[in-house]
Amino acid sequence: MGKLMRRLSTQEPNFKQVFKDLLAFETVSDxxxxxxxxxxxxxxxxxxxxxxxxxxxxxxxxxxxxxxxxxxxxxxxxxxxxxxxxxxxxxxxxxxxxxxxxxxxxxxxxWTYVDALGNTLGQKxxxxxxxxxxxxxxxxxxxxxxxxxxxxxxxxxxxxxxxxxxxxxxxxxxxxxxxxxxxxxxxxxxxxxxxxxxxxxxxxxxxxxxxxxxxxxxxxxxxxxxxxxxxxxxDMIAGPSEILVYAEGKNNAEWLAMDLLSQAEHDTVAQAVFITPDEQLLNDVEQWIEKHLEALPKAEIARTSIVNRGALVLVKDRAEGAELINQVAPEHLMLCLDEAEEMSQDIRHAGAIFMGRYTPEAIGDYCAGPNHVLPTSGTARFSSPLGVYDFQKRSSLIMCSENGVKTLAKTADILAQQENLDAHARSARYRYQD
Amino acid sequence: MGKLMRRLSTQEPNFKQVFKDLLAFETVSDxxxxxxxxxxxxxxxxxxxxxxxxxxxxxxxxxxxxxxxxxxxxxxxxxxxxxxxxxxxxxxxxxxxxxxxxxxxxxxxxWTYVDALGNTLGQKxxxxxxxxxxxxxxxxxxxxxxxxxxxxxxxxxxxxxxxxxxxxxxxxxxxxxxxxxxxxxxxxxxxxxxxxxxxxxxxxxxxxxxxxxxxxxxxxxxxxxxxxxxxxxxDMIAGPSEILVYAEGKNNAEWLAMDLLSQAEHDTVAQAVFITPDEQLLNDVEQWIEKHLEALPKAEIARTSIVNRGALVLVKDRAEGAELINQVAPEHLMLCLDEAEEMSQDIRHAGAIFMGRYTPEAIGDYCAGPNHVLPTSGTARFSSPLGVYDFQKRSSLIMCSENGVKTLAKTADILAQQENLDAHARSARYRYQD
Incomplete structure (x- = not known):
């Protein structure tokens, strides 16, 4: 056994580049x-x-x-x-x-509100x-x-x-x-x-x-x-599935190994990354991954994923861990530590955050409640899980009163002239000069 | 003067096809x-x-x-x-x-909430x-x-x-x-x-x-x-600007004409459509458009837009008007009638709805408050004005308790087996069998 999975440490001089290369996944348009x-x-x-x-x-x-x-x-x-x-x-x-x-x-x-001028504004x-x-x-x-x-x-x-x-x-x-x-x-x-x-x-x-x-x-x-x-x-164009597990303190290494494998079994290009400041835990998780890989029904898929795209990353401390997480913007993030909620405050980018030792990612795939359609490949930097908001849209509502429009029409008139839009200016002007 | 702008009536036998052709605007990818x-x-x-x-x-x-x-x-x-x-x-x-x-x-x-099993769920x-x-x-x-x-x-x-x-x-x-x-x-x-x-x-x-x-x-x-x-x-890929004005009852035809021209002056492919059940108003608006087109600084642009893409549409009644509006899903919609708020209830698709006779579209371009970046070319069927929500994103939060996870883990185990995802099933199983 041993050395199936890539091992990285933030202390290595070339870590930044190696980590960046690890995350790179570009779909070539054919x-x-x-x-x-x-x-x-x-x-x-x-x-x-x-x-x-x-x-x-x-x-x-x-x-x-x-x-x-x-x-x-x-x-x-x-x-x-x-x-x-x-x-x-x-x-x-x-x-x-x-x-x-x-x-x-x-x-x-x-919602709607009435402004100080007596105009109604809102969002339908x-x-x-x-x-x-x-x-x-x-x-x-x-x-x-x-x-x-x-x-x-x-x-x-x-x-x-x-x-x-x-x-x-x-x-x-x-x-x-x-x-x-x-x-x-x-x-x-x-x-x-x-x-x-x-x-x-x-x-x-x-x-x-x-x-x-x-x-x-x-x-x-x-x-x-x-x-x-x-x-x-x-909706978004989904890339391969990913999981990032951060753990420290008391943890069952076998559980964490299986959580990582549960992404790896999805796809040969799925990505499972484990980050910890605890070298012993890193070793233990690695051993459990290698052990369980032998027996999984989807061992071939999982092994390819683990070997080609997986990584075990040793960090100095929790802050460094959070920094890497934000860089990855993972689809699935597990925070396995006593202070999971506290640490989650520092996470700016992730599709779904699973906190504590009793929240395996797999329950999120089926029945926790939140959506399992999540932004992949770092797109959690700018996008959200699939949600009700994807099936609703908004229309702005504007209704001016005869008096309330005057200030706005004057303002629009001035700005429209600056933009050389004469019909805009006139259309506004009618409402305060008439 | 006269007959610059296309005139349609829903009573014409081929109206549906003509109206559909009027709205068609396809960007050919070069x-x-x-x-x-x-x-x-x-x-x-x-x-x-x-x-x-x-x-x-x-x-x-x-x-x-x-x-x-x-x-x-x-x-x-x-x-x-x-x-x-x-x-x-x-x-x-x-x-x-x-x-x-x-x-x-x-x-x-x-927001977060705690479910009946004692698990915390939320959205960051x-x-x-x-x-x-x-x-x-x-x-x-x-x-x-x-x-x-x-x-x-x-x-x-x-x-x-x-x-x-x-x-x-x-x-x-x-x-x-x-x-x-x-x-x-x-x-x-x-x-x-x-x-x-x-x-x-x-x-x-x-x-x-x-x-x-x-x-x-x-x-x-x-x-x-x-x-x-x-x-x-x-954000969305914007198409040409559009306005749809629906009016009935007491209205100043000159104002409405200028509101329509304020879109037409943007672009030769901009679209200004006027809909009313009132034939006299249709005639009056047409005359004012022709009159003002003479004098506009951007007359050439506006004329091309009005001739090629504009339309005056006579409808039977308000309900038919609302139906056409929903078919168009206009970027800008003006409802110029006493019952504007009531009619807005029947509008399912529009970027922004300007209600009443004192709410020219031009104030929305500058200073009403709502965004002027709006879905064009019928995309209001599925998208929204640019907004704060475009610059925020969400992460799901899940934190199970040691007891609360059991029901979920059991469920995930059963469903994962049905999907032949063994590592998922095991990762869940650890949390309720250990």
Whole structure:
């Protein structure tokens, strides 16, 4: 055993560069892929259902002969739900209820106020009319993703939630359909890839155009989402999953090792980083990782992730740890120490912060309540977990009184003249000179 | 006079298609432009300051010989502010104060709650560390844009606000610098184009990399923002400006005509649409538009906009008007009727709603308080005005108690097994079986 995982210390002279290189992960845009995706979008816009059906037969080897076979009924969703074992059904229900409870706290309301001049100003908050949720098919077809995307939309008050999920060879994960039933998805189409994104963005004869598309997918899906951004809203383009565990004091090294491995098993390019000022703990965690790697069902994936992108980092102290965390802006952050809440005050950038020794990241993936769709690749510097706010939007409200407008109109007149916008100035002037 | 502007009626058999065609505005992505922009970004990443300086000399004919000449000092900003006339200074201050007051109401705070199991859940809200604001140069260099972008960032608590503004031939609008002083901009570089966006996104020797870039620009700037999206956050890619005026009852047709012209003078592709159930008012507004078009300094621009993209639409009644408005999802909406507030309840999609006869859109551009950066081209269906929320982000907080975690860990264990994620299941299991 030993030396599977990269070891770093902030005391090494070249640490900064090595750490920066470790974090670097750039998705290279492939011009061929972009061209393919652009062509698919153009064809779906032109030929609608027929082209979506054709590509679904071709790429997914789906046995459907006509487009109508690609839509599931609410009865089919309910049947999948009713077919769950009691244990699974109860687990899914508990998860859905907790996710709903947390997201209800995110719901925003509008407000207005009257200014000193007697004008009313405010912000109106409304849900999106219709959203599309992309759920990957095959092995990565996760029921938890259905809950995490559909429930915030539902809480926001979105009138129509349309889910797309590819069914390779016509096969579907019944748990995904059960989750769609539980989360209140309105329509489900068994399509995927860039063609599903194009159909949602522009609409076809059967699929109504949506206002926003969320949910993860492969590189075709990601490229298609980027291409339709502007026509519809999109959530972030997700990168590989990451976890950063910071620990000090009394900790069970085996638990921490498994927490790190739980990210590594997701993907060969997932990133698991352990930071501690405690060298003995670093050694212990390393040993447990190596030991458990032997036995994991997804050992190959996890090993590649751990070897290529994992790291054990020794820091001087907690402050240095916090500094590195802010530099990483991790998707998932575990703070395993007695003073976790205190330390969290110093964390400026993280998707989700799991505090204390009894808060494994895995519960956040399923049932803690907060969303598991989180900003990756350092984008927590400027973005947020998926939330109800992604399915609401705001409109400004302005209503001036006949007297209240005078000061504002005078001001607008002066500034519009400075910007050489004469019609602006005149339009304002009418309201205080008349 | 007469028949300059397209006239539509919902009673015409082909109205739906004609109205849809009227709204259509697709930015064609130009592969040559994208290639140029990608090359500029790659070169700025590789050569930093030197390349930014070179392109600034080349494209902006800027007389600077070294990069340091492209940064303005706080003293220069203050001098510009001190040089304003009293009237202009007071107008700018009133605008800044009102924008600040409105945006303070948007500031969001974090929250936590303890669930029935004794676990703490919450949402932490933090400002972005550093943002870049793009301000166009030359004729479209608007001081109001500086206020509208910088003040929300300032209110959010952004630690460093960096403004870029191109200075063609080295010339700058002093009012833009005065606005930067007033809005609390921390650093200003006189650069523009794709090279400025690249420098902000990736940083150079002199310019620190920012976390988000906001502000309007030409098609090179828009393409560059789209290209760096993911590396940094961006605001929306703005399309041409639009206004939709709905009026009924007692109204001054001349005022309404000027309100419509105030958008038309912005841009040849700007869109001004007037909707009313009152045919006489439609005729009157048309006449006033034609009359004032003669005399406007920007008559050529406004005329092209009015002829190519404007429309006068006769509707049956208010309900039909509201339906059309929701279909358009206009950037600016004026509701000029006694029951404006009541009608606003039926509006689901609009960037900003100006209510009543004493609320010209022009005051919203400068000093009403709400932001003038608004979703265009129907994107109000899924996006919001620029706001403090664009400069804040959220992190989820989860802290389980030793007992509280048990139910969650059991649930996560069950669901993780269903998703074939063994390390997830074990990581959860440790917390309830130990």
């Amino acid at each position: 011009p061929e892929l972009l061209k393919t995706v652009d062509q698919i979008i153009a064809d779906v816009r032109q030929h609608g259902d027929a082209h979506v059906l054709k590509l679904t037969q071709q790429f997914d080897r789906h046995p459907a002969h006509q487009f109508s076979e690609l839509e599931l009924t609410q009865e089919e969703l309910k049947a999948a739900f009713d077919g769950l074992t009691t244990e699974t059904r109860e687990a899914l229900e508990l998860a859905a209820n907790r996710v709903r409870e947390f997201h209800q706290a995110q719901k925003q309301d509008g 908050v409304t849900p999106l009319d219709r959203v599309g949720i992309y759920v990957p098919g095959g092995l990565a077809s996760y029921p938890s993703s259905v809950l995490m995307n559909a429930i915030p939309a539902h809480v926001a008050g979105v009138a129509e939630i349309i889910m797309v999920v590819p069914a390779p060879s016509g096969e579907l994960n019944p748990l995904v359909l059960a989750a769609a039933h539980l989360a209140g998805v309105h329509r489900v189409f068994t399509i995927g890839g860039a063609q599903a994104v194009a159909a949602l963005a522009y609409g076809t004869e059967t699929i109504p155009a949506v206002d926003k598309i969320t949910g993860p997918g492969n590189r075709f899906v990601a490229a298609a989402k980027r291409a339709v951004f502007g026509q519809v809203g999109i | 592969p040559e432009l994208l290639k140029t922009v990608d090359q500029i970004i790659a070169d700025v990443r590789q050569h930093g300051d030197a390349h930014v300086l070179k392109l600034t000399q080349q494209f902006d004919r800027h007389p600077a010989h070294q990069f340091s000449e492209l940064e303005l000092t706080q003293e220069e900003l203050k001098a510009a502010f001190d040089g304003l006339t009293t009237e202009t200074r007071e107008a700018l201050e009133l605008a800044a104060n009102r924008v600040r007051e409105f945006h303070q109401a948007q500031k969001q705070d974090g 809200v933090t400002p972005l560390d550093r943002v870049g604001i793009y301000v166009p140069g030359g004729l479209a260099s608007y001081p109001s844009s500086v206020l509208m972008n910088a003040i929300p960032a300032h209110v959010a608590g952004v630690a460093e606000i960096i403004m870029v503004v191109p200075a063609p031939s080295g010339e700058l609008n002093p009012l833009v610098l005065a606005a930067a002083h007033l809005a609390g901009v921390h650093r200003v570089f006189t650069i523009g184009g794709a090279q400025a966006v690249a420098a902000l996104a990736y940083g150079t020797e002199t310019i620190p990399a920012v976390d988000k870039i906001t502000g309007p620009g030409n098609r090179f700037v828009a393409a560059a923002k789209r290209a760096v999206f993911g590396q940094v956050g961006i």
